[in-house]
Amino acid sequence: MVKKQIIAMLLAGGQGSRLGVLTKKAAKPAVLYGGKYRIIDFSLSNCINSGIDTVGILTQYQPLKLNNHIGIGKPWDMDRMNGGVTILSPYMKEDSGEWYKGTANAISQNIDYVDKMAPKYVIILSGDHIYKMNYSEMLKFHVKSNAEATISVIDVPYEDASRYGIMNTEPDGRIYEFEEKPKKPKSTLASMGVYIFTWEILREYLIRDDQKADSSHDFGKDVIPAMLSDGRRMYAYKFQGYWKDVGTIQAFWESNMDLVKRVPEFNLYDPDWKIYTPNPVKPPHYVAPTGSVKTSVVAEGCMIYGKVRNSVLFPGVYVEKGALIENSIVMSNSHVAEGCVLDHCIIGEDVIVGKGVNIGVGENIPNEDKPGIYNSGITVVGEGARIPEGTVIGKNVMIDMHVLPEDFCSDRIPSGSSIYKGGERE
Amino acid sequence: MTNTMGIILSGWKKPALKDLSYKRSVSAIPFGGKYRAIDFVLSNMVNSGITNVGVLTQYSFRSLMDHLGSGKEWDLDRRYDGLFIFPPSLSDDESGWYRGSADAMYHNLSFLKRSNEEYVIISQGNSIFKMQMGDMLEYHQAVNADITLAYRKMYDYSREDLSSLGIVKLDENNRIIDLQEKPLNPQSDLASIGVYMIRRSLLISLLEECIAHGDYDFVKDIMIKKLDILSIYGYEFKGYWRNISSVRNYYRCSMDMLNPAVREELFVKNGKIYTKVKDEAPAKYNEEAEVRNSIVADGCFIEGVVENSILFRGVTVAKGAVIRNSIIMQGAVIEQDASLNYAILDKNVVLTKGKCLKGEYDYPVVVSKNSVV
Numbered sequence: 180m181v182k183k184q185i186i187a188m189l190l191a192g193g194q195g196s197r198l199g200v201l202t203k204k205a206a207k208p209a210v211l212y213g214g215k216y217r218i219i220d221f222s223l224s225n226c227i228n229s230g231i232d233t234v235g236i237l238t239q240y241q242p243l244k245l246n247n248h249i250g251i252g253k254p255w256d257m258d259r260m261n262g263g264v265t266i267l268s269p270y271m272k273e274d275s276g277e278w279y280k281g282t283a284n285a286i287s288q289n290i291d292y293v294d295k296m297a298p299k300y301v302i303i304l305s306g307d308h309i310y311k312m313n314y315s316e317m318l319k320f321h322v323k324s325n326a327e328a329t330i331s332v333i334d335v336p337y338e339d340a341s342r343y344g345i346m347n348t349e350p351d352g353r354i355y356e357f358e359e360k361p362k363k364p365k366s367t368l369a370s371m372g373v374y375i376f377t378w379e380i381l382r383e384y385l386i387r388d389d390q391k392a393d394s395s396h397d398f399g400k401d402v403i404p405a406m407l408s409d410g411r412r413m414y415a416y417k418f419q420g421y422w423k424d425v426g427t428i429q430a431f432w433e434s435n436m437d438l439v440k441r442v443p444e445f446n447l448y449d450p451d452w453k454i455y456t457p458n459p460v461k462p463p464h465y466v467a468p469t470g471s472v473k474t475s476v477v478a479e480g481c482m483i484y485g486k487v488r489n490s491v492l493f494p495g496v497y498v499e500k501g502a503l504i505e506n507s508i509v510m511s512n513s514h515v516a517e518g519c520v521l522d523h524c525i526i527g528e529d530v531i532v533g534k535g536v537n538i539g540v541g542e543n544i545p546n547e548d549k550p551g552i553y554n555s556g557i558t559v560v561g562e563g564a565r566i567p568e569g570t571v572i573g574k575n576v577m578i579d580m581h582v583l584p585e586d587f588c589s590d591r592i593p594s595g596s597s598i599y600k601g602g603e604r605e
Numbered sequence: 606m607t608n609t610m611g612i613i614l615s616g617w618k619k620p621a622l623k624d625l626s627y628k629r630s631v632s633a634i635p636f637g638g639k640y641r642a643i644d645f646v647l648s649n650m651v652n653s654g655i656t657n658v659g660v661l662t663q664y665s666f667r668s669l670m671d672h673l674g675s676g677k678e679w680d681l682d683r684r685y686d687g688l689f690i691f692p693p694s695l696s697d698d699e700s701g702w703y704r705g706s707a708d709a710m711y712h713n714l715s716f717l718k719r720s721n722e723e724y725v726i727i728s729q730g731n732s733i734f735k736m737q738m739g740d741m742l743e744y745h746q747a748v749n750a751d752i753t754l755a756y757r758k759m760y761d762y763s764r765e766d767l768s769s770l771g772i773v774k775l776d777e778n779n780r781i782i783d784l785q786e787k788p789l790n791p792q793s794d795l796a797s798i799g800v801y802m803i804r805r806s807l808l809i810s811l812l813e814e815c816i817a818h819g820d821y822d823f824v825k826d827i828m829i830k831k832l833d834i835l836s837i838y839g840y841e842f843k844g845y846w847r848n849i850s851s852v853r854n855y856y857r858c859s860m861d862m863l864n865p866a867v868r869e870e871l872f873v874k875n876g877k878i879y880t881k882v883k884d885e886a887p888a889k890y891n892e893e894a895e896v897r898n899s900i901v902a903d904g905c906f907i908e909g910v911v912e913n914s915i916l917f918r919g920v921t922v923a924k925g926a927v928i929r930n931s932i933i934m935q936g937a938v939i940e941q942d943a944s945l946n947y948a949i950l951d952k953n954v955v956l957t958k959g960k961c962l963k964g965e966y967d968y969p970v971v972v973s974k975n976s977v978v
Contacts, residue, residue, distance in 0.1 A: 214887035215903075254884075439889070447886035448904065458882035462872040463638035463902035463916075465863075473894055478887035479639075479903050492887075 183262060183298040185318055185375070187231050188286055189222055191306040192239030192279060197427045199552040200561035201527065202241075203580055207426070208306030209244040211510050211528070213438055213447060214476040214491045216456045217248055218425065219306035223264075224454045227255045229314035231302065233262030235292050237285045239269060239278060254455045267292060281396030287385035293378060301381060303374040303398065309434055309445065310371075310422040311452050317375060317416045326414040327380045328406055330354065331373035333418050343369030344399045346415045354413040357403055368415055371422060374398060380411065421445040429555035432525060435491045435508050439474050459494040459511070469500045485515070493528075516568075523574065524558040532560075533568035533584075541573040544595035553577050553595075606739050610686075610722040610805070611650040611658040614706050615643060615669060615730035621851035624973035625951065630662055632730030633669040634849060635934050635952070637862050638902040638915050641672050642849055643730040644880045645871070650726070651679045652876030653738035657686035659716050660730070661709040663702070666692050672881050679879045689716060705821030711812045717805060725808050727823070729799035733858055734846040735871050735878075736800070741840050745802040750838040752807075752828065754781060755800040757842045764791065769850055771797035771824060773839055781837045784829050795839075798846050801828075845870050856949060856969045859915055859932050863898055885918050893924050909939065917952075926956075930966070948972065 195207025202210060208219035219236075226234050234257065238245055245266075251257075252264035267289045269278050279285035286293075286303065293301060300321065302314055312331070321329040332346050340361070346368045347356040358364070384402050388394050394401045407413060421444050425431040437443055447454055461480025466472055470483040477487070480495040485502030495512040498504060502519040513530040515521065522539035526532065538558050546553035553559065553575040560566070561580035567587055572578075573594030579586075582600050592598060615632035625634055632643035643660070650658055658681060662669055669690075675681075676688030691713045693703050703709035710717065710727075717725070724745070726738055736755070745753040756773050759766075772791045774783035784797070801823075803811075811827050820826035828837060845867050847858040861867045872878055885904030890896070895910040904919035909926035917935040922928060925942040936953040939945065943956045947964035951974040956962065960978050964970035972978060 441891055448889075448906070453884050454886070455884055458884065460877045460879055462868065462878070463900045463918075464888065465865075465868065465900050466896045466898070467865075468898040470897065472890045472896055474892050475890050476887045477890065477901070 183233050183296050185231055185300040185302055185314075186233040186235065186262070186293065186296050186298045187226050187302045187304055187314075188289070188293070189219070189226075189234055189236045189304045189306050190282055190285060191219055191236050191245060192242075192285065193305070193307060194240045195307065195426055197552055198425075198431060199428060199549065200559055200577055200580060201428075201431070201525070203561065204241055205244040206238065206240045206242060206306075209241075209248060210425075210431070211493060212309065212425065212431075213435060214478045214493055215459075216454060217244075218309065219245065219248070220454055220456045221309050221311065222304045222306050223249075223255050223257075224452075225310070225312050225314060226304075227257060227455070228452050229312075231314060232257060232259055233296055233298075234264050235267045235289060236264060236306075237267050237279065237289070239285070242266075242268060248457065250457070254457045256455075262296065265292065281394075281401070282398045283385055283388050283394075283402045284396035286381075287389050287396075290382060290385065293382075298378055301376050301378045303372075303376070305372045307426065308371065308422060308424055310418075311420065311445075311449075311454075312373070312418055312422075314373075314375075317373070317418075320414070320416050321375045321377075324352065324414045325412060326375075327377050327411045328403070328413040329375045329416050330403070330413065331371045331418050332368040332415045333371055333422050334367050335369045337364065337367055340364035340367045340369060345369060348415045352414045352416070354407065354415050357399075357407055359399055368417070370399065371418060372399075373418075374403075375416075380406075427555075428525070428553060428557055428559060432508065432523075432555070432557050436489065436506070438476050438491060439489055441474075461494050464492075467500075470498070485517075485519075510562075523556055524560065526560045527562035527564065527580070529563045530560050531565045533566050533570065535569045536566050536572070537570075538572045538576075539574055540571060541594045543574050544593075546575045546577055546597060547595050548597050549577065606654040606742060607656070608722050609653075609655055609724040609726055609738070609742055609802075610720050611655045612710065612725060612727045613643065613646055613650075613658065613660045613730045614709065614727065614799075615660055615662045615666075619731075619850050621853075622849070622855065623852055624971050625852065625855065625949070626665075628665050628974065629668040630664050630666050630730075631849060632660075632662070633666075633672055634731070634855065635917060636733065636849070636855075636859065638900045638917050639883075640878060640880045641669075642733065643669065643672070644878055645733050645735070646728045646730055647673075647679050647681075648876065648878045649734070649736045649738060650728075651681065651879065653736075655726070655738065656681065656683060657720055657722060659689045659691055659713060661691050661703070661706075661713065663693055663709070666690075674881065678881050686720075691716065705826070706823040707812055707815045707827060708821040710808070710823070711816045714809065714812065717809055717812075720805065723805060725803055725805045727801045727803070729848070731849045732799060732846060733849065733871070734798065734842070735844055735875060736842060737875055738800075738802075741800070741802055741842075744840045745838070748779070748838045749836070751803070751835040752837045753802040753840050754784075754828070754837060755798045755802075755842045756795050756839045757798050757846050759794045759796050762794065762796075766854065767791040767794060767796060770848070771799075773797055775839045779839045779841075781832065781839050784824070784832060784837075786824060786829070797824075798842055799848070800842075802840075852949070852969060852971055853967060856932065856947075860913070860930075862900055862915065863913065883918055891924075894922075931969075951976075954978065 191208040257263040464481035467484040478494040484500040485498040493511040499517040516534040518535040558576040560578040563581040567584035572592040577597040681688035888905040894907040902918040908924040909922040923941040927944040931948040940958040
C-alpha cells in the first residue's frame with residue numbers, strides 16, 4: 180500500500196439552518212448550486228484537483244441526499260482501491276453510541292480511520308463553501324514553515340471581520356492570537372475553516388480535548404486555542420480568490436447570481452480546474468422559437484418556451500410559453516407553466532408552478548415566522564411543492580416542501596407569510 | 606431480455622459522409638449536441654435489458670474506442686458480460702481485415718460461442734432511433750421465425766433515399782418473400798432498419814456455412830440466399846428512424862432533433878440515451894444572446910445570434926456572430942461578427958472574426974475537424 184502524505188477530512192454534517200426550507204431535508208453541503216452542482220462538489224473537486232485522493236466525509240444531519248450524491252466517488256475519480264471516499268457517519272461503540280458533538284469530536288471519533296490511512300498530514304475541510312483552492316500549495320507552505328498547524332485565511336473587509344474567526348499574525352505568518360468573532364478586530368484575516376495539521380500533533384490534541392468535560396469540541400473554539408496556548412507552531416496561509424460562505428438565503432442567491440455576470444468572478448469554465456459532479460442523463464437543452472434567454476446559466480435537459488433573464492436553471496426545468504423568469508434560481512425538473520412571472524425567488528427541485536402564478540410582488544416585509552431567515556426580498560419554494568394556478572405571491576414568502584394546492588387558503592399570499600404542508604405551522 | 610445478447614456492426618465506410626467520417630467510424634459521428642450515433646442503439650439495448658454487447662468495428666475506430674471505454678456510461682462495465690469491442694486483428698489463422706458483416710461476426714465466433722444467451726440481436730451502429738427490443742423478441746418467438754428483420758414504412762423518405770436501403774416484400778403473414786439491397790428502383794417503401802433477431806446457435810451454424818462457401822455478408826449471402834429455406838419474418842417498427850449515411854441525411858436527421866415530437870420520442874419516452882460525459886459547466890448566456898429554436902449543450906458560451914441550430918458542448922459564440930441552420934460540434938469558436946448558414950462545423954473549428962460561410966439546405970458546407978477558417 181502506498182502511504183498517503185495527506186488525506187482530507189470533510190465536515191459535511193452541518194444543517195445550515197439559515198437556508199430555511201432548502202436544508203429541511205438535506206445537509207447544507209448537499210444544497211444545489213450553480214445550475215448543476217451541490218455545494219460539496221467544490222471542496223471535493225478541490226481535493227482531487229490538488230492530488231488528494233483520500234477523503235473521509237463526515238455526515239450527520241439528513242445524510243440521504245449527500246450519500247446518494249457521493250456514492251462511491253466516481254464523478255471525482257475517487258472510486259479507488261486504496262483510499263478514495265469513505266462516508267463516516269456516527270456509529271455505536273461497545274458500550275455507547277453518540278452523535279458528533281462538534282467539529283473536533285467528529286474527527287476524534289474517526290481516529291481509527293485516519294490511523295489506518297497513516298498520513299503525515301490531515302487537511303480539515305468543510306463542505307459549506309464555494310471556492311477553488313489548490314490545497315497542495317497550502318501543504319507546501321505548511322511543510323516549508325515547519326508548522327504543526329496551518330490555517331487558511333482570507334482578507335475580509337474590516338466591517339465584516341467581527342463575523343469571523345480572526346487570526347492575528349506575525350509578519351512571517353505565524354499566528355500569535357486567535358479571536359472568535361471579535362468586537363474590535365485587530366486584523367482582517369478571517370479563518371476559512373480549512374486547516375492542515377501534522378496528524379501526530381492533532382491526534383494528541385483531539386484525545387486531550389475529548390477528555391475535557393467543558394469543551395464544545397470545536398476546532399475554532401477549543402482545539403486551535405489550546406494549541407496556541409501551548410505555543411505550537413501555527414501559521415496563517417493567505418488565500419486569494421473567490422470564497423463564499425453561502426450560509427444564508429441572501430448569500431446563496433447572490434453567489435448564484437455572481438455566475439450570470441458577464442465575466443463572473445468565479446469561473447466554472449476553467450479546463451485546468453474542473454468542478455465535478457454526477458452528470459444528469461439528459462439531452463442538451465432546447466430553446467424554442469417562442470423562448471428567449473439572456474444573462475443566464477442554463478443546464479442540460481431544460482426546455483425553454485418562455486423568457487429567462489438573470490437566472491440560473493438546473494437540469495430538466497421546463498418553462499412554458501409566455502412565462503417570465505427573472506433574477507431567480509430554478510432547481511432540477513421544476514415546471515413553470517404558461518404566463519407565470521417569477522422574480523427574486525428560489526424554486527426547489529420538482530416544483531410545479533401553475534398557470535399565471537406571480538411570485539415576488541409587493542412590499543419587502545420580512546417573514547413573520549422566521550424573520551431571521553427570509554428577509555432579503557427572496558421568496559423560497561420548497562422541493563416538490565405545487566402552486567395552484569393564478570396565485571399571487573409576495574416577497575420573503577416561504578412555501579414548505581411538498582405543499583399541495585389545497586394547502587393554499589387564498590390565491591393572494593402576501594409578503595412575509597408562509598404556506599405549510601397540511602396548512603399548519605411546525 | 607437477459608436471454609438476448611447484442612451485436613453492433615459499426616465499421617463500414619460511408620464515402621458520402623465525406624470529412625465527417627474521414628477520421629472516425631460512422632458510428633462515432635457526433636450527433637444531437639452531445640451524443641455519438643452509436644449511443645442510440647447501445648442505449649436501446651441497455652434499456653431493453655441486454656447486458657452482453659459486442660461492437661464489431663473496422664475503419665478508424667480510435668474515436669469509437671475512446672468513446673465507449675469500459676462501457677461504464679451504459680452500465681456495461683460488468684464483472685460478467687458487459688461491453689466487448691472487436692477491432693480486426695491479425696493472427697496466423699488467416700484472420701485479419703473483416704471482409705463483410707458475416708466475416709466480422711465469424712472472426713469473433715468465440716464471443717458468440719462462449720456467451721450463453723439464447724438469442725442474438727444484431728444492429729447497425731449508425732441508426733438514430735428508440736426501440737424496445739423486447740417487443741421484437743416476443744414477436745420473433747410468437748411467429749417462430751428463424752430470423753426476424755425489423756422493417757419500417759419509410760413514408761418520410763424520398764425515393765432517392767430509399768434506394769440506399771434494403772427494400773423488403775412481405776406476404777400476408779409478414780414473412781419476407783423478397784429482400785433487395787439498395788435497389789435502383791425501389792418497389793415499395795418498406796425498408797429494413799438493419800436490426801435482426803436470431804437464435805444464437807442458428808447464427809453460429811449459418812456463419813460457419815457462409816464462410817465455408819467463401820461468402821462474407823450477412824444480408825446478401827445469408828438472408829437473401831436463404832429466403833426460401835429459412836423462415837424470415839418482418840417485424841414492423843413504427844417509430845422515428847434514420848440511418849446516417851451521407852452528409853445530407855446527417856444534416857436532415859440532426860435538424861429533426863429540433864422537432865419536439867421527435868425529441869420526446871428519442872430522449873424522454875421509454876428510457877434514456879446514455880453517452881460519455883464531459884463534466885462541463887452549464888451553458889452561459891450573456892446579454893446579447895438571441896437564441897431561438899436551437900439545441901444548446903453544456904459548456905457553451907453565447908453572446909451572439911443562434912437560430913435553428915445545434916450547438917455541441919463547449920461552443921463559443923461571440924458578440925455579433927450569427928449562426929443559422931447549422932450544426933456546430935464540440936469546442937468550436939465562432940468569433941465576433943462571423944456568420945454561418947447551412948454549415949456543419951466539425952470539432953474545434955475556429956471561424957475567425959467576420960468570416961462568413963454559407964451552404965444550401967441540400968448541400969450544407971462541411972468544415973473538417975480542427976480547421977481555422
